[in-house]
Amino acid sequence: MSGTIIKISGPTVLARGMEQTRMFNRVAVGKTGLLGEVIRLRGSEATIQVYEDTTGLMLGEEVADAGEPLQVELGPGLLGTVFDGVQRPLNVIAAQYGDWIARGLTLPALSRDRRWAFTPVARPGTAVGGGTCVGVVQETAKIEHRILVPPGLSGTLSKIEGGAYTIEEPVAWLDGHGPLTLLQCWPVRTSRPVAERLPPVVPFITGQRVFDMLLPLASGGTVIVPGGFGTGKTVVEQTLARYAQADIIVYIGCGERGNEMTEVLTEFPHLKDPATGLPLMERTVLVINTSNMPVAARETSIYTGITIAEYYRDMGYAVALMADSTSRWAEATREISARLEEMPGEEGYPTYLASKLAGFYERGGRVRCLGEPDRQGAVTIVSAISPPGGDFSEPVTQGSIQAAGGLWALDSDLAHRRHFPAINWKRSFSLYTHALDPWFQTQVAPDWPQLRTELAALLQKEEDLQEVVQLVGIDAVPDQERIVLEVSRLIREEYLRQNAYSDIDAACPLGKQYWMLKAQMEFLAYCQAMLKQGRPIEQLLASPLRSELERMKETPPDDCIQQARTMIENMQQEAQA
Structure with missing residues (x-):
């Protein structure tokens, strides 16, 4: 079915004679076949949003309805590909047509020529339904692409064969529904169903x-x-x-x-x-x-x-x-x-x-x-x-x-x-904090939630103390409060801050995260205990322990965990002595 353009307003086009179309149907607009989508229906008039530049479009040009919603192609070959917003493969366009996308250019999202090695995992005579895996394709070295029966289909496999296939060639046959291929299409505005x-x-x-x-x-x-x-x-x-x-x-x-x-x-x-x-x-x-x-x-x-x-x-x-x-x-x-x-x-x-x-x-x-x-x-x-x-x-x-x-x-x-x-x-x-706490307690450490609570309380206390420092100055702050400020700054700079360009610190495993923070919080308790015993704060701030804590994030995970365990044990023994 086709209609006629009666109004153009930027990327929005109004077409008449579209009585049989449906909302969100895909259409081809004008002589160049610009890709568009129906976004409003009023009688015989359809409002269409065009996904390309409408410069040069004229009144009276034809609008052809594809009879189906805007869809994406799903199958082997998605990984490693660069698409635009309507799933045109930009790397293929660049190789064949240059760096600019011509108006009205349509290309399949996935290659129709490449062959994929299909290995069946289901046998003929097996009853299957939507989501059942019938075979696999090794899409990349580590990702196994599982070929699923499209949602909404069910029946018995009458035939399935392994081999090298393009995404449009049949790999299996389903009684009552015909052949199954490696390719699926799905409307972009409809979520896929789950069990x-x-x-x-x-x-x-x-x-x-x-x-x-x-x-x-x-x-x-x-x-x-x-x-x-x-x-x-x-x-x-x-x-x-x-x-x-x-x-x-x-x-x-x-x-x-x-x-x-x-x-x-x-x-x-x-x-x-x-x-x-x-x-x-x-x-x-x-x-x-x-x-x-x-x-x-x-x-x-x-x-x-x-x-x-x-x-x-x-x-x-x-x-x-x-x-x-x-x-x-x-x-x-x-x-x-x-x-x-x-x-x-x-x-x-x-x-x-x-x-x-x-x-x-x-x-x-x-x-x-x-x-x-x-x-x-x-x-x-x-x-x-x-x-x-x-x-x-x-x-x-x-x-x-x-x-x-x-x-x-x-x-x-x-x-x-x-x-x-x-x-x-x-x-x-x-x-999600409370829902995830049981996982962290069983997989990392039982006191993970407690450690996070102590960290949040320390950061909040530091903020309160900073307001006092701005009024009276750092010299007027008691040593017990000053040590809180110093350790909080250490945690902010060395724990909450990461180096995205460091091979070691760009990503931190959970075990290392736990023991790093555990050692830093233990250092705070150690300093507070030493202050009570009369140790000068300047001596504590110049302690080699502080230097070790500052270098810890650039230490490999296993070495860091062992180092943190040793530091915590030594600090606890010295504080008790």
Whole structure:
């Protein structure tokens, strides 16, 4: 079915004669076949958002309805590929057509020529349903791509054969439904079904001490990282993409500056995965939509990325989705809403902004997958936000805080002091702390929650003492309080601060995190005991123990743990003597 263009307003087109179309259907607009999506229906008129530049489009040109919603292609070949917001393969476009995307250019997201070695794991005559694994493909050296029966299908396998296939060739046949291929398609605005959602009781290990110790994130949880310009949002997400314990990384560059995305595209292919030593791109999918690309495609890039993440989650993998940044997505939503002449809300954003944000964050989670009761997967969402002027009271940040399970607030003052990660621990929070405490107690140390509580209390006491120091000066502060200030500064500089360029300190295992903090807190207790026994504070501050604590973060994990145990034992013995 086709209609006719009667109005053009930027990336928004109004077409008449679209009685048979449906909401969110994919359409081809004009002679050049620009990709678009139906976003409003009123009688025979359909409002379409076009994902490409509409310059040169004319009234009266045809709009062809594809009869299906905007979908992404899912199958072997996703890993290591760079897509734009509507899943066009940018590396293929660059190789065949140059650095600029021609208007109306359509290419399949996945190669139709490459053959994949398919190994069956199910036998003919087996009853299968949605989510059942029928075979595997070795997509990269470490990632096994599991070929699943698409959700909604069930029946008996009549035939299945191993061999080398393209993604469109049949690999199995299902009675009543025909052939199954390596390729699936899924609407981007529809979440993939799961068997059961599981509670957030397993942590998402980041390797960053301020996160894992003070502000833990659950596997399958959601956290937002708001911060002003230059506070390190992109650096935090890239660090997590490299060092966090996730099987698959989906990185979405939504509306960011071209130079930042250029850095991502040039660095990621050369980064080594610390866990395997292989290229990081072998477990990464990049969805890139820079600020100079059409604004409507920016709005879709978030959904393209989360759909790919859900696909790998259904295979039983832990997926980390990095969205940088959600503010640019919200700005695209605001622009489209304005062209639809909808009633604006706060700061011009649509009134349904909060519900759209919540709908996106709800697609994260730790789940029991369809098809096999023992297969579990997770999608953990880390969303960067760029509030104008660093104002956290603006609508996108506030709407995200209400929907997400954690807040890692970036601080410009810490960033200017080269403190990384520049997390303001006073403004940040995590709703997963108590749910994760049993895991930390059994897997790391029984007193992990107690140690975190002591650290938070020490940082709060330091803040209170700093107010006193500003009034009366450091010389008027009693020695017992001064030692608290000195040890707190030591913890801030040597524990909460990490060196992203250090091979040892860029990521810190949980065992090392625990014993580092344990030794530093024991040093505080030791100094307080020595002061009571008459030891001068200057002697304590010049103690070799302090120098050892300062060097501890650059010590390899096993050596650091042994060193911390020895220090704690020696301090306790001397304090008792």
